Amino acid sequence: MDAFIFHNPTRFVFGPEAELQTGEQVRKLGIGKVLLVYGQGSVVRSGLLARVKASLDATGIQHCELGGVLPNPLSNLVYQGIEQARREQVDAVMGIGGGSAIDTAKAIALGTRYNGDFWDFYMAKAQPADALPVITVLTIAAAGSESSNSSVITHEKSLLKRGCRTDFNRPRLSLMNPTLTYGLPNNQKANGVSDMMAHIFERYFTNSKDVTLSDELCEGTLRTILAAGPKALAEGDNYAAHADLMWSGTLAHNDTLSPGRQQDWSCHGISHAVSAHFGAAHGAVLAVLFPHWMQHQLSHDVARFERFAVQVMGVDTKTGDEKSRAEAGIRALRDFFNSLGLPSTLGEFNVQEKDLERLADDAPYTAEGTIGFFRPLRREDVLAIYREAL
Amino acid sequence: MDAFIFHNPTRFVFGPEAELQTGEQVRKLGIGKVLLVYGQGSVVRSGLLARVKASLDATGIQHCELGGVLPNPLSNLVYQGIEQARREQVDAVMGIGGGSAIDTAKAIALGTRYNGDFWDFYMAKAQPADALPVITVLTIAAAGSESSNSSVITHEKSLLKRGCRTDFNRPRLSLMNPTLTYGLPNNQKANGVSDMMAHIFERYFTNSKDVTLSDELCEGTLRTILAAGPKALAEGDNYAAHADLMWSGTLAHNDTLSPGRQQDWSCHGISHAVSAHFGAAHGAVLAVLFPHWMQHQLSHDVARFERFAVQVMGVDTKTGDEKSRAEAGIRALRDFFNSLGLPSTLGEFNVQEKDLERLADDAPYTAEGTIGFFRPLRREDVLAIYREAL
Numbered sequence: 001m002d003a004f005i006f007h008n009p010t011r012f013v014f015g016p017e018a019e020l021q022t023g024e025q026v027r028k029l030g031i032g033k034v035l036l037v038y039g040q041g042s043v044v045r046s047g048l049l050a051r052v053k054a055s056l057d058a059t060g061i062q063h064c065e066l067g068g069v070l071p072n073p074l075s076n077l078v079y080q081g082i083e084q085a086r087r088e089q090v091d092a093v094m095g096i097g098g099g100s101a102i103d104t105a106k107a108i109a110l111g112t113r114y115n116g117d118f119w120d121f122y123m124a125k126a127q128p129a130d131a132l133p134v135i136t137v138l139t140i141a142a143a144g145s146e147s148s149n150s151s152v153i154t155h156e157k158s159l160l161k162r163g164c165r166t167d168f169n170r171p172r173l174s175l176m177n178p179t180l181t182y183g184l185p186n187n188q189k190a191n192g193v194s195d196m197m198a199h200i201f202e203r204y205f206t207n208s209k210d211v212t213l214s215d216e217l218c219e220g221t222l223r224t225i226l227a228a229g230p231k232a233l234a235e236g237d238n239y240a241a242h243a244d245l246m247w248s249g250t251l252a253h254n255d256t257l258s259p260g261r262q263q264d265w266s267c268h269g270i271s272h273a274v275s276a277h278f279g280a281a282h283g284a285v286l287a288v289l290f291p292h293w294m295q296h297q298l299s300h301d302v303a304r305f306e307r308f309a310v311q312v313m314g315v316d317t318k319t320g321d322e323k324s325r326a327e328a329g330i331r332a333l334r335d336f337f338n339s340l341g342l343p344s345t346l347g348e349f350n351v352q353e354k355d356l357e358r359l360a361d362d363a364p365y366t367a368e369g370t371i372g373f374f375r376p377l378r379r380e381d382v383l384a385i386y387r388e389a390l
Numbered sequence: 391m392d393a394f395i396f397h398n399p400t401r402f403v404f405g406p407e408a409e410l411q412t413g414e415q416v417r418k419l420g421i422g423k424v425l426l427v428y429g430q431g432s433v434v435r436s437g438l439l440a441r442v443k444a445s446l447d448a449t450g451i452q453h454c455e456l457g458g459v460l461p462n463p464l465s466n467l468v469y470q471g472i473e474q475a476r477r478e479q480v481d482a483v484m485g486i487g488g489g490s491a492i493d494t495a496k497a498i499a500l501g502t503r504y505n506g507d508f509w510d511f512y513m514a515k516a517q518p519a520d521a522l523p524v525i526t527v528l529t530i531a532a533a534g535s536e537s538s539n540s541s542v543i544t545h546e547k548s549l550l551k552r553g554c555r556t557d558f559n560r561p562r563l564s565l566m567n568p569t570l571t572y573g574l575p576n577n578q579k580a581n582g583v584s585d586m587m588a589h590i591f592e593r594y595f596t597n598s599k600d601v602t603l604s605d606e607l608c609e610g611t612l613r614t615i616l617a618a619g620p621k622a623l624a625e626g627d628n629y630a631a632h633a634d635l636m637w638s639g640t641l642a643h644n645d646t647l648s649p650g651r652q653q654d655w656s657c658h659g660i661s662h663a664v665s666a667h668f669g670a671a672h673g674a675v676l677a678v679l680f681p682h683w684m685q686h687q688l689s690h691d692v693a694r695f696e697r698f699a700v701q702v703m704g705v706d707t708k709t710g711d712e713k714s715r716a717e718a719g720i721r722a723l724r725d726f727f728n729s730l731g732l733p734s735t736l737g738e739f740n741v742q743e744k745d746l747e748r749l750a751d752d753a754p755y756t757a758e759g760t761i762g763f764f765r766p767l768r769r770e771d772v773l774a775i776y777r778e779a780l
Contacts (some may be wrong), residue, residue: 003405008398014649129743210630212617213637224603240600243391247603249648256646259404259637264668378762 002208005259008254010147012246016239018177018239019137022052023059025173026092026135026313033062034135035090035107037081037096039069043139048180052096064088065067068235072282073100076156076312078118081108083225085132092172099152099195099282102136106151106169111176122153139318141246142192144199144253144285146174154276160362161272176250178242186233190340191222193209193229193282196249197222198286202265203258205297205304207372217257219311221248221387224314229340257276266372267293270382273362280349287342288349290333291334293390295327300375302326356386392598398644400537401563404637406629409527412442413449413539415535415563416525422527423452425480427471431489433529435537442486442527446468448568452477456498460674462665464492466546469496470507473521475522482562484525487541489533489672491586496541496559497522501659512543512552514761521558527565530574531636532673534589534643536564537650540656544666550661550752563718566640566698580730581673584620586639587612593648593657593685595694595764607647609701612637616702619730621713641703656762657683660772663752670739678739681724682778685717692716702751735780 013021036052043049044067061215066081079194085093085108093112095105109132111118120126122277136146145151149169154161181189204218225248231241241280271285271295298305305320309329312334319325338344351359360382363371370376377385393493403411410441416424426442433439436755442561448565475483475498483502485495501508510516526536535541544551561651571579574682594608615638621631641647660683661675688695696712699719703726709715728734741749753761760766767775 001630001637003408005401005403009399011395012649013395018393053627172514210633212612212630213614216614217607220606220610221603224606227602240391240602243600243650244603247391254537260400 023055098140102145147254194287195283199252413445488530492535537644551666584677585673595684
């Protein structure tokens, strides 16, 4: 176990009708006015926005709003939100929706308290020194942004999709009602399953030694997702399955499962260009790329991939040798994703061979020309994984 | 999964030499003066207190100190600490040591900001409305007080041992260096193992339905403790084992493993009188009582005890029937405690048959005359468990 600092101060209010506590909980934070950020209107149509506003009104908390966040959220709305937050002098920004609305809220919260261009933080040109508090009302179990230190935004002009990680991104309060996710289309539920599993994979495949405890926590959560995912797709009102997914998605990305582990993040790194250029859903791209990433990285630590196969994917310890069991685990993961209706090739996003060089150019290489920490990917590795996934 | 609110704002600094960051981390909290609370001098002899004070001095943070906390800490030192904290006008109270020092620090932090008798909080006569911030430097992996909302104090005169749970008890900062636990006597390490396992048991044996995810988290942590405990006793400088125990002890009692579960706490309830009247170590009493509590409660939910036997204690799913597997799990737990040198009878604390009625009188019954929630214990259940354990 590596040395670590863990600090996750978010207050979670979890359960049916959690959003009805919005006003009461926000008041406890001493917040007087809040900017409500949401997407393309589903929270209006479902009545959620009205319930949140009624709860705020009932406790005398003022609010203004900014709708229109797109999946793979863009920088233009962030600039608009920063202007609005300043003009309206809000005390906090509330993302109502999934990762896109919440990540946009985080970017606005960072940018409002910064004199320069908020995009500096996403291009690692500056570090945040202050931010407005962030609050979330979650409607999709997937990105984990309701608890993570991360926000991912795509720049309107350059189409660069980049993340910013800072403690300022940790929400002060997250209201989580699993029944809000009942009515999502199955492909969105499946994307969420892939996304949260990927967040655990980025932590599970590590070079850190002596990580028994966090291995156990990662594996137990992955097994829970494997069981709950198909149930949530098959039974739209199965509370237990939707609640398991919602809390798993939170744990997957707030480091509860992974203190003291070096994390990788190379597969996320190479996934973003596909989403940015082809408008592909983040979880769907990860479902395509992760099994190929695993196959490509297998030789770096066969024992770890075998442990994953046995402990998570249920591969029998008595069959074959270590490597064949490891590969059976990767196949089982691909089969699981397929069983949820997730894609298995980049071709399904209309990516062609001729696009790969451009995608590989956009990956977030370090100055040394690599991505990630498990076995760092060079540009030729990125291309090889894309090619295998075509 | 029941509805829940989870909020654990403690900042954890974990790793070798974590205590050298004390000053820097305390300064970030805006604290100018702190009362250092510790036990009977081991932190003086080990040099830990000097390192903490040097770190505070280096960042200009003032401090005063109060030593002398006993195991099963007493109210008299709390009163003394409250007076000192007020006189010295400290901004925070720091417990340096194990659960006793930290629980005393918490009680002082509560009492300093209260106009009445701090013991009111422990007798549930009043609820805290304010408290000084609490900081901890942990030296024993056991009580989980470095992260929990709980503090347990024994009243000097009545010998009543009572707990107070409030969000004000969550430390703002905990500095955790596993190497500080290397030199503890093996019986203290074993008591710690028993204590942290018991904290998980109080959550694991629940009537809440659909708790797959938190079952997985509880079981994975228990398996980690089962593996790390014997290693930490056999190899005094095994970092991985001591680090696994230290972080497991934290998770075991800060609700990370158990959101959305009804908790029981009856076995803790009936253990306190034994500690208070016979000066017996908390973990040792729990090691004696928990297997008997399990046997007594087995018929309430055989399937849950069987799950415990299989998933945690490694009982083979192919042998016997559900009940015999469940009982094999309880036997395996008792064998494990014995293998660590922990006691298996109350007689080892000099408890005799004639003492049992008095002990049973002191258990913390509700107005309905019961303790706990799994299958609430009545006075005759308490007596029966004590008798089995004699």
